[in-house]
Amino acid sequence: MLQTHRKRKKNRIRAYCNKCRHEQVFIKMEINHILHLVLTIITVGLWGVCWVAICLGKLIHPWRCEHCGWHWPEFGIKRRFLK
Numbered sequence: 859m860l861q862t863h864r865k866r867k868k869n870r871i872r873a874y875c876n877k878c879r880h881e882q883v884f885i886k887m888e889i890n891h892i893l894h895l896v897l898t899i900i901t902v903g904l905w906g907v908c909w910v911a912i913c914l915g916k917l918i919h920p921w922r923c924e925h926c927g928w929h930w931p932e933f934g935i936k937r938r939f940l941k
């Protein structure tokens with residue numbers, strides 16, 4: 859139980875959200891590979907394209923703002939260009 863809690867905590871960070879214009883909780887994207895594998899088999903490999911796209915998306919933007927879904931957390935960067 860303690861291990862589960864620790865794992866969940868690891869997938870959550872606090873960072874500045876550009877959309878909310880406020881510090882928000884960001885959650886790490888989790889991919890259900892088993893579900894995608896099943897979908898790929900059902901669609902005769904067609905879903906594999908979506909699967910790859912989702913995996914690439916996670917590589918580029920692994921974090922999601924809990925509040926608005928924004929994918930670009932800013933870590934301790936002060937905003938200078940916009941007021």
Ligand SMILES: [Zn+2]
Binds near residue numbers: 925
């Ligand atoms: Zn946000």
